[in-house]
Amino acid sequence: MDTTTISDALDKLGIAGQCLGIAPLDPTFRMAGPAFTVRYVPCGVHGGTVGDYIDDLPEGTVVTLDNQQRVNATVWGDILTIVATRKHLGGTVIDGVCRDAPRAIEMRYPIFSRGTYMRTGKDRVAVDAVQCTVSIGGVRVNPGDLLVGDRDGVVAVPKERFEQVAEVAQRIDEAENRIREAIERGERLDEVRKTQQYHSLQTRDRS
Known part of the structure; x- marks a missing residue:
């Protein structure tokens, strides 16, 4: 990646x-x-x-x-x-x-x-x-x-967190690919971002 x-x-x-x-x-x-x-x-x-x-x-x-x-x-x-x-x-x-x-x-x-x-x-x-x-x-x-x-x-x-980082990075990559595909089809960016929860992709989990 x-x-x-x-x-x-x-x-x-x-x-x-x-x-x-x-x-x-x-x-x-x-x-x-x-x-x-x-x-x-x-x-x-x-x-x-x-x-x-x-x-x-x-x-x-x-x-x-x-x-x-x-x-x-x-x-x-x-x-x-x-x-x-x-x-x-x-x-x-x-x-x-x-x-x-x-x-x-x-x-x-x-x-x-x-x-x-x-x-x-x-x-x-x-x-x-x-x-x-x-x-x-x-x-x-x-x-x-x-x-x-x-x-x-x-x-x-x-090194001790490699697998965890790789898993999260894979989810982010897949979500962003879906966003790219949607806007290339002509969909609204704001709606696509909402559907794919874009604004939470990089936000640190506090739970």
């Missing part, structure tokens, strides 16, 4: 999962998979590396990098893109920036970030922890949480 439908389901369930400010490098990129998380901190006096975590990741993993919204140093470039593509990873999400965007677009490897910037993060940031709780666009993401990305951005679904 697209991120808008999942976002509506998250709202219905009272889950904060919409990652603010994170967008695809290319509008056609789509991504879904479990998160492998990495958190970065500023380097100390001895410098540091952006990390060598990628070689052991399983196929389908979404690399999830918390660079604390930094836009002045990157933690992902073309070498990582090449390795990730060869390993058939699900994509990369960065709360920060990446570089070497043309390579990712050429290889059709989905990256979602706050933008691009050419300056390396080496000796500027260092890996603080892996497979830990991170923040992506203001959303708490744990290892194994489902990340989904498309043109509208990225949503995070807690």
Whole structure:
């Protein structure tokens, strides 16, 4: 499903999962998979590396990098893109920036970030922890949480609530499809929305 439908389901369930400010490098990129998380901190006096975590990741993993919204140093470039593509990873999400965007677009490897910037993060940031709780666009993401990305951005679904979110999202998707079909037949939007209980689709249940 697209991120808008999942976002509506998250709202219905009272889950904060919409990652603010994170967008695809290319509008056609789509991504879904479990998160492998990495958190970065500023380097100390001895410098540091952006990390060598990628070689052991399983196929389908979404690399999830918390660079604390930094836009002045990157933690992902073309070498990582090449390795990730060869390993058939699900994509990369960065709360920060990446570089070497043309390579990712050429290889059709989905990256979602706050933008691009050419300056390396080496000796500027260092890996603080892996497979830990991170923040992506203001959303708490744990290892194994489902990340989904498309043109509208990225949503995070807690792994322990995946089935519940999927069930609600399916109901919303079916209702909105019925609304589209009805208005294409020429029916009144206000009446169709009332019939399909449109205004309650995303409203959080308080019971």
